Amino acid sequence: MDAIELLKHDHRMVEQLFRDYAAAASSTQRRGVVEVLVRELSKHAALEELMVYPLAKKVLPDGQQEIDRHLAEHMDVKKTLLALDKLSAGDDQEDPLVADLQREIEEHVREEEGELLPQLRDAVDQQALDELGHELDRAKGKAPTRPHPNAPDEPPGLALAGPMAAIYDRLRDRMQGRPKT
Template sequence: MDALEVLKHDHRMVEQVFRDYDSAASDRQRRGVVELLVRELSQHAALEEMLVYPLARKVLPDGEQEIDEHLDEHMAVKKTLLALDKLDEGDRRTDDLVASLRRDVEEHIREEEGVLMPRLREAVPQQDLDELGELIGKAKQSAPTRPHPNAPTAPPALTLAAPLAAAYDRLRDRLQQRPTT
């Protein structure tokens, strides 16, 4: 899959995880779904920030402004993910935070798939999108699995911080017996 198809696949997976939250039968199941949301959205955001957004900044005429807006959306999502990550199973605030997260993510997906991705498809040769898709697939194995709203959001600082954050996240995931994907 090319990079844009990989990102769309991630979007469909997250939409399914939100539906899984709605159909969860217990606090334990809902907590498991929240942990999957935290993992998937944290990885997705980190990969976009490291690999896709720098490309968009470079190739789109108004890339700086457009990507800054996407980064602002990412920051809101990361803050909500961090709040969700800190909650205990059964916390009454979970439903409201998941609802807020869903609204933010749905809007972000609409903007990316409706505006950013078509513009990137026009501006970037298919071979480059294919290579970037492969790179995203490989990088997902070592991307952070938790939100880091205070971390840098652009290379080169992000490129240096992300592997350290990912290693720390994976250790925490293992110690807390978090689900892996």
């Protein structure tokens, strides 16, 4: 998949996770879905920030303003993910936080798929999109699995903080018995 197809695939997977959350039969099942949402959205955001947004900033006419807006949306999502990550199964705050997260993600996906990704496809040749897609796919295995709203969200700081956060996250995931990625 090229980079745009991969990002859209991630969006569809997250939409399915929200449906899975709504259909879950118990607080334990809902908590499992929340943990997968936290992991997948954390990885997706980190990789967009590290690999996709810097490219968009360079090639789009209003790239800086466009990416600043997306980074602000990411910050809201990270804060919601962090609040969700701190909860335990059955917490009364889980449902409202998941609803907030779903609204944030739906808006972000609408903007990305309606504006940013089509502009990126027009501005970058297919070979570059294919290569970026390959790199994004490879990097998923090493991306942070938890939200880090206080970490840098742009290179070069993100390039330095991201791998350290990922190691720490994966250690925490293992210690807490969370699924491997």
